[in-house]
Amino acid sequence: MAYFINEDCINCGACESECPVTCITEGDSKYVIDAAECIDCGACADVCPVNAPNPAE
Incomplete structure (x- = not known):
C-alpha cells in the first residue's frame, strides 16, 4: 500500500527530501x-506540518 498526498498540502517540500526512494515530486x-x-x-x-501524506486505502 502506498501513501498519497491529500489536498491539505501546502507545497512546503518537507516530505520530498525525507523520501528514501525519491518518489515524491512537486506537482502543479x-x-x-x-x-x-x-x-x-x-x-x-x-515530517509534514499539515498531515497531508496518508496511507492509501
Whole structure:
C-alpha cells in the first residue's frame, strides 16, 4: 500500500527530501507520490506540518 498526498498540502517540500526512494515530486498544486515506487515507510507523513501524506486505502 502506498501513501498519497491529500489536498491539505501546502507545497512546503518537507516530505520530498525525507523520501528514501525519491518518489515524491512537486506537482502543479501539491506534491505527488508515485505509488509504484512508494515503499510505505511513512517518512513523509512524519515530517509534514499539515498531515497531508496518508496511507492509501
